[in-house]
Amino acid sequence: MSDLTDLYQEVILEHKRHPRNFRPMLGANRNVDGHNPLCGDHIHLHVKLNGDVIEDVSFEGAGCAISTASASMMTEAVKGKRRAEAQALFQRVHGLLTGEDEGVDPSALGRLAIFSGVRNFPSRVKCASLSWHTLNAALREDGEDVVTTE
Amino acid sequence: MNAIAETLRTTGSETWDVERVRADFPILEERVHGFPVAYMDSAASAQKPRSVIEAVDHLYRHDYSNVHRGVHTLSERATAAYEGARDLLQRFINARSRREIVFVRGATEAINLVVQSFGRRFQPGDQVIISMMEHHANIVPWQLLREQTGIELKVAPINQAGELDLEAYEALLGERTRLVALTHVSNALGTINPVRRIIDLAHARQIPVLLDGAQAVPHMRVDVQALDCEFFAFSGHKMFGPTGIGVLYAKEALLDAMPPYQGGGDMIRTVSFERTTYNDLPYKFEAGTPNIAGVVGLGAAAKYLDEIDIDRAGRYEHELLIYASERLQEIPGLRLIGTARNKAAVLSFVIERVHPHDLGTILDKKGIAVRAGHHCAMPLMNFYGVPATARASLAFYNTREEIDRLCAALAYAQEMLA
Numbered sequence: 323m324s325d326l327t328d329l330y331q332e333v334i335l336e337h338k339r340h341p342r343n344f345r346p347m348l349g350a351n352r353n354v355d356g357h358n359p360l361c362g363d364h365i366h367l368h369v370k371l372n373g374d375v376i377e378d379v380s381f382e383g384a385g386c387a388i389s390t391a392s393a394s395m396m397t398e399a400v401k402g403k404r405r406a407e408a409q410a411l412f413q414r415v416h417g418l419l420t421g422e423d424e425g426v427d428p429s430a431l432g433r434l435a436i437f438s439g440v441r442n443f444p445s446r447v448k449c450a451s452l453s454w455h456t457l458n459a460a461l462r463e464d465g466e467d468v469v470t471t472e
Numbered sequence: 473m474n475a476i477a478e479t480l481r482t483t484g485s486e487t488w489d490v491e492r493v494r495a496d497f498p499i500l501e502e503r504v505h506g507f508p509v510a511y512m513d514s515a516a517s518a519q520k521p522r523s524v525i526e527a528v529d530h531l532y533r534h535d536y537s538n539v540h541r542g543v544h545t546l547s548e549r550a551t552a553a554y555e556g557a558r559d560l561l562q563r564f565i566n567a568r569s570r571r572e573i574v575f576v577r578g579a580t581e582a583i584n585l586v587v588q589s590f591g592r593r594f595q596p597g598d599q600v601i602i603s604m605m606e607h608h609a610n611i612v613p614w615q616l617l618r619e620q621t622g623i624e625l626k627v628a629p630i631n632q633a634g635e636l637d638l639e640a641y642e643a644l645l646g647e648r649t650r651l652v653a654l655t656h657v658s659n660a661l662g663t664i665n666p667v668r669r670i671i672d673l674a675h676a677r678q679i680p681v682l683l684d685g686a687q688a689v690p691h692m693r694v695d696v697q698a699l700d701c702e703f704f705a706f707s708g709h710k711m712f713g714p715t716g717i718g719v720l721y722a723k724e725a726l727l728d729a730m731p732p733y734q735g736g737g738d739m740i741r742t743v744s745f746e747r748t749t750y751n752d753l754p755y756k757f758e759a760g761t762p763n764i765a766g767v768v769g770l771g772a773a774a775k776y777l778d779e780i781d782i783d784r785a786g787r788y789e790h791e792l793l794i795y796a797s798e799r800l801q802e803i804p805g806l807r808l809i810g811t812a813r814n815k816a817a818v819l820s821f822v823i824e825r826v827h828p829h830d831l832g833t834i835l836d837k838k839g840i841a842v843r844a845g846h847h848c849a850m851p852l853m854n855f856y857g858v859p860a861t862a863r864a865s866l867a868f869y870n871t872r873e874e875i876d877r878l879c880a881a882l883a884y885a886q887e888m889l890a
Contacts, residue, residue: 326837330830330888338889361829362846362859384859386827387889443833 328439329446330387337391342398343380350378356456358448363389367456374405379457386449392437393453399434405461412458419447488788493780494869496521507839510874515659515818515865516843518690518712520773527772528714528765539764540738540755554764557771558754564774565704566695567721571753574720574727575767579686580609582705582720583653585757586682587613589730590703591651596622598650603628603636603665604855605658608848610684614653628654630855634661634810642673649674652681656688660847660863661810662793662818664688671701680726686710686718690777690867691816692786696721708766712867713773717766720757727753734759785868789817792866796875803882805890809861817866820847823882825890828862834885835862840878 347368356365363385370378379397396415400408415434416422421441429435440450494500497519502509511519531553537546539554555570562570576582591600591614600614604627614625626649628641636654645652652674657664671681680702688694690711696704703726708717722730732739732750736759741749750756777785796819800806805824822828832844843863846853853859864878 326834326888329833335889360845362850362853363829364859386829388830390827446829446833449829 329443331436331439333433333436334387334391337394338387341381341390341394343401344382344394345380346382347378347380350380352460354456354460356383356452356459358385358389358452360448361386363449363452365389365393365453365456367393367453367460369457369460371405371461376400376403376405376408376461381453385452388440388446388449389452392450395434395437396453396457399432400457409458409461412454415454416451419451486784486787488784488868490788490869490871493785494871496523496776497869498522498525500869504839504841505837507877510840510870510877512864512866512870512874512878513841513843514690514867514870515687515710515863517709517715518867519869520712520714520769521776523776524713524769524772528769531765531768536764538761550764553768553771554762557767557774560771560774561719564694564778565689565719565721566697568697569724572721572724572727574722574754574757575762576718576720576757577716577763578707578709578718579684579705580613580707580718582703582718583610583682583684584613585720585733586653586703586705586722587617589733589757590726591617591621591623592731594621594623594650597624597648599624599626599644599646599648601626601628601641601644601649601652601654603641603654604630605634605636605661605663605849605852606653606655607659607684607686608850609686610653610655611851623650624648627851630663633812634658634663635812635814636663636665636670638666638669638673641670645674645677645679649677649679652679653684654681655684655686656694657685657691657816658810658849658852659687659818659865660820660849660852660861661812662815662820662865663810663812664692664814664816666814667699667701671699675700687816687818691782691789693782702726708770708773711770711773712776714763714766714769717763717770719770724753727757732756732759736760738762780868788868789866789870792870792872792875793817793819795872796864796866796878799875799879800882803879803886805886806882809856809858817870819864819866820861821863822858822861823886823890826885828860830889831862831882831885834888835878835881838877838881838884840874840881842878 350368350370352369354367365383368380381393437450499519535549537550539551541547558570558573561573626644629637674681682703683701685704685706689706704721709715739751739756739759741751807822809820828844845860
């Protein structure tokens, strides 16, 4: 049930080795830092909002395999989405990672469903959720600049 | 390699019966994910020998009540156990007087006590010297004092090996220096600081010294009279005792002159609404009902370390350190963080393309417990340009076989993730 291969699935390792949208961004209108004080991971998230649509999203920073892959896959999942859609996706991913929302249908999450193995590693849930919390902060109207997973 | 083998031969001439010592620690029989636990996180918190567990158990079963209170038998027994432990701790660090042993929650509280009591009289512009390799517990309390009183914090630098730059340290000692507060042994690097020299340099200028001894007492005999430091702080749980208990040693004359840290029961002699007079040392600094069982357990831990001979234990740990350093450096892409010539058995490292947090998870699946993170030393991590390290911290109950398992698991993690 909680084998290492459930956590470090091939797709996750592939994104860790070759993260997508891992770059600075000119013209971003939201730049938010996320920190995990427990392990020292940090992420700088850049979002270009065009009206209500996430026209572009990218990230920089340093983190473990889980947080890097999660950030990479998050950027792919939300690019081109409306703000409300991305926020709803955040809620579903959060429910998947924490196990708080048993009603989450993994198929509704597409490729992100592979992160379901993380919940069996409680100390790693924050690694997978860091980029999503950072995105959520970036999409808020009042836009905080720094979030932490603590 | 040859030099290391030579050192091994010379230090390895005496035998250390590690299996016998391991039998003293019931938790080492635990299995984790199907493997015998290889506990390499003793710098975070060390495991407890049976004698400590039994001392706490015996107190609660047979001798427990509040201390310094009742005339009844159980209170007298509890007080005797509590004060008997103070005597054991006094002997453990060779303090001149039992009045110099103040029980606190741990090294963190011991430092906070010094900061908020001894440091209360510091003036704006007064300076306190710390170092680049301090634990947050010896940084943040001084920053709080800086906000309260306007003191300045001076940070003594280190070299790439993780050794204190003694010349730069000496240059920081000045007219306005009110205290030097340094770690004896670094929790993140293992560096053993030349405390004798550090103290001499400070004393030459009449500057008092506080040592954070949390990582020293589990590995070596400490003699506070020989060191002649003004303050020495340590925690029980890192020296194989219970959590939530520790000791502030301070020279009696200083404790006498210092104002109380906290007010409450036990620290008073008389109380009226107009005026309170304080109790004698060390009780002036022990407000409230103390951690009685913690103190009794800590006394048992000090006794245990005396019985096994901490000096011999330290020599065995040094052999392990040499063996582990050599084995780890065979792993391609591994970089040891902290390579001081004088080192305790702490191995901090990073591996190319493998994050310490992932290492921690993968090693755990192999039954190996290491710490992954910043080790409460974020300025030090910044100095080395790493967000975190993996840290294997050894004690006299670890074995060469466990180090072999660690290396095999690291190779597995590398294969999986890099």
